[in-house]
Amino acid sequence: MRNYLQVMFTNRKERSELLEGLVITNRDVTIPNFPQRIHLLWGENDRIFKLELAQSMKEQLGNGTTFEGIKKAGHLVHLERPCVYNRCLKHIIASFLDSNELKK
DSSP states (O other), X not given: OHHHHHHHHTTHHHHHHHHHHHOOOGXXXXXXXXXXXXXXXXXXXXXXXXXXXXXXXXXXXXXXEEEEEETTOOSOHHHHXXXXXXXXXXXXXXXXXHHHHHHO
16 A cells, blocks of 8 residues: 555645646647548537637648538437438538549
8 A cells, every 4th residue: 555655645746747748638639631521520518629620620621621410419429320420421422422432
């Protein structure tokens, strides 16, 4: 027990500084410009990553990004609404296939 306490409570200040260095605030985040298309599937009732975050990401990612909110779904969309999720995923995959056909 003594060894545990010694390990856990020594260098607390340094550990605290290291943890603070890992935290990035929202205002410090910059999203890079990706050349590929990005599709965001989001549960409209997600309590972990709010819908506003998805909409903000879509705006920051630019014109090559689509967003689809799935009603009556939270964070685990693929488990909560599997049929709706699969339908959206099929639509996304089909859009890739359609765009490849147009390039030929």
